[in-house]
Amino acid sequence: MADRVDLLIVGGGKMGEALLGGLLAAGRNAQSICVSEPIPARRDELADRYGVAVTDEIAASAGAILATKPDVIPTVVSAVTAAGTDRILSIAAGVTLATLGGAARSGTPIVRAMPNTPALVSEGAAAICANEHACDADLDWASEILGSVGKVARVSEHLMDAVTGLSGSxxxxxxxxxxxxxxxxxxxxxxxxxxxxxxxxxxxxxxxxxxxxxxxxxxxxxxxxxxxxxxxxxxxxxxxxxxxxxxxxxxxxxxxxxxxxxx
Missing domain, CATH: 1.10.3730.10 (ProC C-terminal domain-like)
Structure with a gap:
């Protein structure tokens, strides 16, 4: 996919779909969102259900949500920043800002989040923290995305494990x-x-x-x-x-x- 999109969601699993549905319900234009999903049947399902572009490629984007398994996150971060993504929101459990930043293009604003499964019914609880390249606008962007499926708190990264213990689990x-x-x-x-x-x-x-x-x-x-x-x-x-x-x-x-x- 050559065209640049406003928002790329990498991973069309349950949490990726929850965020997609929440954003659309909050009024986000379906034409501004692209989902990257490797499984053909799942691509067809998401495209039919939500009317968004779904591909197996990584598109250039103004912002990318990483909703994949933690073990592939470094590879995904490298791919989205190489494609020209401006900023990243990762919801991968346990993946630190240092790990995310180490795989990203230098200077990329990165927000790390810990959501929970009630996001599937738009009643989630999430906490976010950001790296040194992220500004208030980047945190507001991440808060707006996660706020479409629940409540959002801002914490320091050293408290993210406690967030996982309390609301994640x-x-x-x-x-x-x-x-x-x-x-x-x-x-x-x-x-x-x-x-x-x-x-x-x-x-x-x-x-x-x-x-x-x-x-x-x-x-x-x-x-x-x-x-x-x-x-x-x-x-x-x-x-x-x-x-x-x-x-x-x-x-x-x-x-x-x-x-x-x-x-």
């Missing part, structure tokens, strides 16, 4: 909580379909209340009458160390992210 923790609530409901005599519906709606409604801005502690207090059922349940959660378990999980995931980034 966090959806899995919530899914475990959902599983545990469902199984407990079944144990107490509810049918599995009813327990599933009640648990999922409880999590969704609770998250919606949190999103309105009140603190978790205040919301918890609203539900907890002295000597009541919720107080009894919370006492058991505390007795079994639920807070310590979550802290240990986030710490372990943070340390593992650092190990993978150093490998």
């Amino acid at each position: 966090g959806p899995a923790y919530v899914f475990v909580v959902a599983e545990a609530m469902i199984e407990a409901g079944v144990l107490m005599g509810l049918s599995r379909p009813v327990a599933t519906e009640l648990a999922i709606q409880t999590l969704l409604g609770s998250a919606t209340l949190l999103a309105e801005g009140r603190s978790p502690a205040d919301l918890r207090a609203d539900v907890t009458s002295p000597g009541g059922t919720t107080a009894a349940g919370l006492r058991e959660l505390e007795r079994h160390g639920v807070r310590a378990a979550f802290a240990a999980a986030i710490e372990a995931a943070t340390h593992r992210s650092a190990e993978l980034g150093a490998a």
Whole structure:
């Protein structure tokens, strides 16, 4: 593909598609986006579904989103900068700015992001950091892209492993909580379909209340009458160390992210 495009998405997998769909839903012109995807069937699927140009080549672009597997990122960075890409947003887990910059054309602005899977339903949480060549306009550009599928925070790179431990891995923790609530409901005599519906709606409604801005502690207090059922349940959660378990999980995931980034 010889023509220069406004935005190139390298990788048409789930996260690449999530960003593509979010950008189009936010009003981005489909003609301004090109997707680079090596699998022919996937190229056809994305082109038919979204009406964007999809190719197996690397086009010159004003900006490129790298949504590929981490092990091929250096090769992809070299290819997009050689093609004439002005700036890069990488969502590859664990790939540092130093690694990205080492493979890029000298002076290329690079933004590194850690999104999470709720981006697939436009409810993602992402954090970004940037190299020394990136300016506020580059961070705004990355924030606008990721903001099309959720919320975005700006952090220093040394905190990206903690972001991975908290929000990157966090959806899995919530899914475990959902599983545990469902199984407990079944144990107490509810049918599995009813327990599933009640648990999922409880999590969704609770998250919606949190999103309105009140603190978790205040919301918890609203539900907890002295000597009541919720107080009894919370006492058991505390007795079994639920807070310590979550802290240990986030710490372990943070340390593992650092190990993978150093490998």
